Amino acid sequence: MIRLLAAVLLAACAAPALAFDGPDYPYPVPLGLKAPDVPADNPITDAKVDLGKRLYFDKRLSRDGTVSCATCHAPEKGWTDQAPVSTGIKGQKGGVSAPTVLNSAYMEFQFWDGRAPSLEEQAKGPIENPLEMGFTHAEAVALLKTIKGYAPLFKESFGDEGIDIDRVAKAIATFERTVLTGNSPYDRWQAGDKKAMSESAIRGHHVFHGKGNCAICHDGFNFSNSDFHNIGVGMAAEKPNPGRFGQTKDPNHTGAFKTPTLRNLRYTAPYMHDGSETTLEAVIDYYDRGGFANPHLDGRMKPLRLTAQEKKDLVAFMDALNGDPVAVKFPKMPE
Ligand code: HEC
Ligand code: HEC
Numbered sequence: 001m002i003r004l005l006a007a008v009l010l011a012a013c014a015a016p017a018l019a020f021d022g023p024d025y026p027y028p029v030p031l032g033l034k035a036p037d038v039p040a041d042n043p044i045t046d047a048k049v050d051l052g053k054r055l056y057f058d059k060r061l062s063r064d065g066t067v068s069c070a071t072c073h074a075p076e077k078g079w080t081d082q083a084p085v086s087t088g089i090k091g092q093k094g095g096v097s098a099p100t101v102l103n104s105a106y107m108e109f110q111f112w113d114g115r116a117p118s119l120e121e122q123a124k125g126p127i128e129n130p131l132e133m134g135f136t137h138a139e140a141v142a143l144l145k146t147i148k149g150y151a152p153l154f155k156e157s158f159g160d161e162g163i164d165i166d167r168v169a170k171a172i173a174t175f176e177r178t179v180l181t182g183n184s185p186y187d188r189w190q191a192g193d194k195k196a197m198s199e200s201a202i203r204g205h206h207v208f209h210g211k212g213n214c215a216i217c218h219d220g221f222n223f224s225n226s227d228f229h230n231i232g233v234g235m236a237a238e239k240p241n242p243g244r245f246g247q248t249k250d251p252n253h254t255g256a257f258k259t260p261t262l263r264n265l266r267y268t269a270p271y272m273h274d275g276s277e278t279t280l281e282a283v284i285d286y287y288d289r290g291g292f293a294n295p296h297l298d299g300r301m302k303p304l305r306l307t308a309q310e311k312k313d314l315v316a317f318m319d320a321l322n323g324d325p326v327a328v329k330f331p332k333m334p335e
Contacts, residue, residue, distance in 0.1 A: 027178055030323065032187025032221055036105035036177050042120065042170045044177060047156035052175030054153070054331045055168060061140050062133035064089050069126065069172065073101040075328055078267025079179065084275025088132035095241065097275040100268050102326060103261050105177040108226035112257045112273040113244050119173035124165055137165040144168070149334025181264050181323040189320070197320045204317025207310050212287070214314075216300055217259045223321065228256035231301055232292030234274045241273070254296040266322040280318055284311045 025035030026044055038044055055061065059068040072086040073079045079101040081087075086098045096112055104110065110122035126132040127140050135143075144150050144163050151161040158167055186205075188196035197205070208214045219225040228244035235255050244253035257273045271277040277286060286292075288311065290303035306314070 030180055030182030030187075031191060032182040032184065032323075033103070033106075033180055034221060036180070038177060039118065039120070042174060044174050045157065047153070048158075048171050048174040049178055050331075051150075051153045051157045052171035052173070053328065054334060055172050056175055057331055058333060060143060060147070060333075061127055061135065061168075062089050063135045063139075067133050069101075069123075072098045072126075072132070075326065078102065078264055079326070080268045082267075082269065084270050086132070088129070089134045092131045094131050096273045097270065099260060100264065101176055101179055102181045102264055103179075103222050105180065106222040106226075106261075107224065107258070109258060113242075113247050114228060114258055115247050119176050120166070120169045123169040123172040123176075127165075127168075141165055141168065147334050153334060179326055179328075181326050184263065184323040185320040186317070187323070198316055200313045200316035201320040202317075203310075204313035204315070204320075207306070207314050208317055211306065211310065212304060212314060213300060213302075214287075218262050219259075223262035224259045226258065228253055228258055229298040230255040230257075230294070230296040231287075232294055232297050233257070233272045233276060233286075235292050235294040235296075237274075243273075252296065255294065256296070256298075262318055263321050264323060264325075265318055267325065280315045281311070284314050 025038065026046075029035050042048075056069045059065050059071070061068060067089050072081045072088075074081060080098045084097055086094045088094060099112065104119065104122075110116040110119060111125075116122035116125060124137065127135050128137055133140075141163055150163065154163050154167060155161045157171055185196045185201070189202075208218075217225055217227070217229055230243070230253075232255070234240055240255055242254060244256040244258075245251065247253075265271070265280060269278055271280075271283055277283045284306070287301075288304045288306050291297055291301040
């Protein structure tokens with residue numbers, strides 16, 4: 001199974017040299033990325049990736065057996081659900097848009113408000129969220145114990161057949177650390193292939209770092225500083241989502257959300273935590289206006305006065321951040 005995934009990733013990295021960075025990371029890392037950090041108590045092994053992948057796709061982890069992680073973070077939909085808000089068990093709608101799982105391994109905090117400090121902690125959330133998978137951890141674990149095929153997989157991964165929610169979360173997080181997207185035209189351009197990006201995208205790269213001031217927040221190889229900013233999105237609502245404030249109670253965090261990656265946006269519309277922007281052109285116009293004025297607006301949000309050409313160039317640059325789609329085969333479900 002892992003060989004298959006590795007083959008997909010390898011195929012995605014054909015041509016320029018692989019950015020194989022860090023001796024501890026066991027899989028090829030697509031061009032342009034670094035090896036993700038791996039917690040010391042949850043090393044990556046083939047067995048654990050395989051187990052995590054099956055759990056990720058297993059709908060039996062939801063109360064009525066209809067929803068898996070892949071329902072809302074579907075590989076064929078850019079590892080999200082392409083909807084403004086997600087739909088969990090019994091057709092229930094959540095309050096925010098599902099971010100992509102692609103490259104979530106690089107985020108210092110998980111969720112729009114950063115309430116989970118790691119992928120391990122994150123993975124426990126949806127299983128017991130009544131709007132998402134609607135189980136309790138105890139019930140989910142009890143159910144997994146009734147599926148005979150899982151016991152040997154847990155043994156291979158953790159040394160014995162014991163199943164608990166921490167092991168479930170560790171396996172899922174391990175699988176997610178292999179779901180990486182890179183090798184975009186931008187990465188090939190950075191690696192020296194001067195033809196990999198169009199002239200327009202190259203101009204857009206300059207606007208991104210210059211007049212557009214985007215890189216102060218969409219920073220680094222994953223285009224996110226993993227930090228929280230109020231850029232005004234959703235602040236016109238009658239009861240705005242408090243965002244990061246809900247976690248820190250710091251008034252400066254009112255309406256602040258985590259800076260998302262800008263990789264693979266071709267597949268992940270609609271954009272923003274509330275899915276309020278449907279196209280990249282609309283996002284650029286939003287920034288060009290300086291965002292939505294509110295008392296907590298990040299001080300760096302200013303009207304940009306971009307020309308029509310600069311806007312087009314920025315979109316071309318973001319298009320150049322689309323890597324090869326990361327496809328995985330639906331795994332065989334243990335019985
Ligand atoms: C019903 C839809 C739904 C299901 C099922 C679901 N998620 Fe999510 N996921 C979301 C939404 C919506 C968010 C954003 C929630 C928030 O930020 O408050 C999210 C956030 C995340 C994030 C954070 C990404 C980031 O950049 O912050 C990860 C990782 C993730 N989910 C993985 C999973 C895993 C693993 C499972 C299965 C155990 C799962 N999700 C099940 C909808 C879903
Ligand atoms: C002050 C920090 C900051 C600056 C400057 C900034 N962004 Fe953002 N960006 C964010 C945050 C935070 C979000 C998520 C906001 C939300 O959903 O409430 C975001 C969201 C986005 C999204 C939506 C991505 C998705 O998956 O939903 C795009 C596209 C984007 N920004 C592009 C840009 C571009 C292009 C620029 C420059 C013109 C820019 N950003 C400048 C912080 C910033």
